Amino acid sequence: MKINTASPNYKGFRFPPEIISHAVWLYFRFSLSFRDVGELLAQRGVVVSNETVRQWCLRFGQTYANELRHRRPRCGDKWHMDEVFLTIRGKRHYLWRAVDQDGNVLDILVQSRRNKKAAKRFFRKLLKGLQYAPRVIITDKLKSYGAAKREILPGVEHRQHKHLNNRAENSHQPTRLREKKMRRFKSAKHAQRFLSAFEPISRYFQPRRHLLSAEEYRAILQNRFLVWNEITATQLVA
Structure with a gap:
């Protein structure tokens, strides 16, 4: 690269x-x-x-x-995906996150929905940034993942099980700590801007x-x- x-x-x-x-x-x-x-x-x-x-x-x-x-070297080909809610000015937003099998954060995206359209947008952002497709994706049972995957990544294996996705869920913990320290994010743009810099820098030194x-x-x-x-x-x- x-x-x-x-x-x-x-x-x-x-x-x-x-x-x-x-x-x-x-x-x-x-x-x-x-x-x-x-x-x-x-x-x-x-x-x-x-x-x-x-x-x-x-x-x-x-x-x-x-x-x-x-x-950074090329990340793994097994992508764990998860979304967690963020409360911003009294409204619920969702932080979409993907990590590989080694826990490397591949990308994040803050959105106001977690429907099929939001999932497709996240998939496209991942593929554009990484420039390669995964061998398998692992998600929870949210139906939006399956619907988006059939259109964006039709040939990729998809495993859906709550307990298979602990790696992605655990990856949210540092974000929660910073969110608490900052007394929540001011806007979706603020959250996206901060986390896009925070994730690579913080995790590089850990x-x-x-x-x-x-x-x-x-x-x-x-x-x-x-x-x-x-x-x-x-x-x-x-």
Whole structure:
């Protein structure tokens, strides 16, 4: 896969890239508010407002996340799909999510419905982003999946069983934590924008530690910090 190596454009920003990228990493990697990130930076002598941190995250969060997506190896061919409700301004929305057999998040989509049309839209988004079809998809018993699958992925095996889809259901947990920290999302657009950056950045720095020795874990994490420095065009903040 071709990797986009273009550096982020920091022109016009008063603070150096090392501080900006570190603030963005803190916000998306940990369950922190903009105020929390500002306080952590203040402890190091960097005084910025909450609004400044917010603007940094809006401007660079998705850029960094896209680069991480471009650099990841091809994901698995078994897709687990699930949807979970989000309450936004008193109205119910649905967060559609797909993960592979290794727990890698393939894509997410916030929609106001979970009917056939919504399922088809999610399938198309997945196929456009990944550019390959799965061998099998695993979902719960929502009929919208089957109806959409027959039109979009007619030759793909489809398994529908509540207990087969625990991997996708467990993948929603970090989102729930952030939703609580943020006192819910302000709009469907806000949820989509935040989660599209949050998922790649947060999970990139969370290798499956229970499968690794301490030495292996440290080596993988160090390598990922080097990749982060490369895509953000910065040096590691000490």
